[in-house]
Amino acid sequence: MSANDQFVSVLHQWIDLLMHRSMRRFIHYARESGLSLSMIGTLFHLNRMGSSGVTDLGDHLGVTSAATSQMLERLVQQKLIQRSEDPTDRRVKQIALTDKGCQVLEEGLRSRQTWLHNLADILSEKEKEQITAATNIMIEKAKQLG
Amino acid sequence: MSANDQFVSVLHQWIDLLMHRSMRRFIHYARESGLSLSMIGTLFHLNRMGSSGVTDLGDHLGVTSAATSQMLERLVQQKLIQRSEDPTDRRVKQIALTDKGCQVLEEGLRSRQTWLHNLADILSEKEKEQITAATNIMIEKAKQLG
DNA sequence: CTAAATAGTTAAGCGGGCTAAATTATATAG
């Protein structure tokens, strides 16, 4: 097994483990909140990219503007997002997360945080330093991949 | 910032990055395949846990057996799973992935693999070793957390 | 053997989420 293959294999295992932990929680969370895949994708996108137009969001999801508009209307009703007119082009509506929308996303991350703290507690100081250093390298390089 | 907080923060960043990469792909993949959240959850569960009964799968998703039964019927029609009678209790149906079902899951993982190889290519041998060692520690300790 | 419990399916009904097509409002090209 080449050094690359070994690297990929180990990372794969780690990501599987993370995904398995995240996926069930994620699916449950979505169901309880009454959020669809599209809604979740939209909230994540807004959190990451900032406010966006309706068509942009639809393209990102791969659905029509009509579908997007309807889905956004439901998110507005749930007070998770807000619409406002783009002053530079009054045809476009700027969609942004409300405070409540941000909170909902943060809650989704909280149990991960708990888990990470539990993990930190059973690692030695030396191990934590080693992992932090290695992870920083990956973050740096991953950003280069765009 | 304590050593723990720094560790958690860096890992958080890394997981965010992974999740962002995975989530969009995942949502697109699901939409293209016509798979719902429940179907995906079921396929993952079967892949990880092996064949299961209808009620088990429903409990896992948090929906009724009726809903599960209908959803499974659609997965059977797509030839992603198969039903068979449990010989020890003929009331229960054993649900298992078909070969096609396994393939579908593997395809979902393939683009991640590609990305990891790209990442490997821009890391030095020393860095790869460092990351592999650190990740192995996390995998080991994470398993202890159950 | 009978009664109750359990596993799964089926049917009816409700609402979600998608599309295509029509509509409204605004911006841009000639």
Place this chain on the structure above:
DNA sequence: CTATATAATTTAGCCCGCTTAACTATTTAG
């Protein structure tokens, strides 16, 4: 100014996924 293009919404219609309730088949308790 007029014609065309673009951004978003509304409407009608379809299918999906969920629930409850009724039903079938099988197992278990007494």
